[in-house]
Amino acid sequence: QPSLSRPVVEELASLGFLERRENVVLVGSPGVGKTHMAVAIGVEAVRARKLTYFVDCQRLVGDLKRAAEKGALERRMRFYAHLSLLIVDEVGYLDVDKEGADLLFQLVSRRYERRSTIVTTNVGIGAWAKVFGDPVVASAIADRLCHHCTVLKITGRSYRTKDLAPDRDAGSGA
Template identity: 50%
Template sequence: MTSDYTQLLNNLETLKLIEIKNRIDEITGLVSSNNISFTEGLLKLTNMEIDHRKESIVRSMVKVGAFPFIKEVKDFDFDFQPSINKQEILELENLGFIDRAENIVFLGPSGVGKTHLATAIGIAAAKRRNITYFIKCQDLITQLKKAKAENRLEDRIKHFNKYRLLILDELGYLPIDKEDSKLLFQLIDKRYEKKSVIITTNINFGEWDEVFGDPVIANAILDRILHHAKVISINGKSYRLKDHINKENKNNE
């Protein structure tokens, strides 16, 4: 009996039925005590394995996303940032914009929650098995420049284009010269009307000429981003100062 049991565990491990292996004693105990039938026991075990695999896929998709932190829409303090329409964000979290290959732009000063919301929507997308990737704009450009220097730019653009949702954080925080702007344009153009992009920026659209150093390229990028886009403008206090402000208020009471 012991050898049969050991062989069973080995077979389950070979077949990579890890959750069944981990839970088999629990379910066989219920079967042995006649609390459930043999068929019900098998059903429970297979359901546990299916649920475990689904959870593993979700965890893998979130890990692939390279998010800077794990925060969801439910973690956002909309009361602190009343300029944001909560219902609008919840609708974006439903991810219809991805099916329509539309973009989202979070526009506002530093610290108001742009990255939090972009990440939260990205995590929602990853959890529903939409391959997603988060990267700071400057890091993206650095990778594209390196790829160009090594004669593999096309492959690198294909790499970033494979993601159904690409999140570009902090566009415009640092100036982008003309040659770098051309690299970014190639990627944006490749994704245009095919796959979604979420962008966070503190630069008003009328000032993009200055950021990109070339009005023609700036307008071309802006045109492709905004043609099918939802723009969320955020005007409010720095979200990072929230705890400090709350502490001051308590001290003044």
């Protein structure tokens, strides 16, 4: 991804951020490589024998809600809190309801300064209030995620539409 600094990417691949218990937020439009970058870092973490888990935001929220309904939330939170690296993909693609936002806040709070989290998002952090439906919860989540964090803004054209003619990629979904 040409918009990223090679030294920053190499530093992330070295996994030093895990030892420092820092986070990574990858921000950019769909198709620019956010998930690819997160998965690549995750693979390096697995190779380094770090307990790593990849989940999209909606599945994570659903899992936490189901655990709460079954009276198993504490157990599920412990599972996610224990991981060396939690990768949460696609924050912002779909809105999260109040219950989901509260559960995510609890999880982020448990991991804060203890474990590392990577988040991929197509929405700038300043616009998370709309995603989470509550500016206070969104601010608290962002505050903890971004306190010790590398934020990478990835720009460029989607690799999925790179072969479209210029007059077709902005049109009616062709």
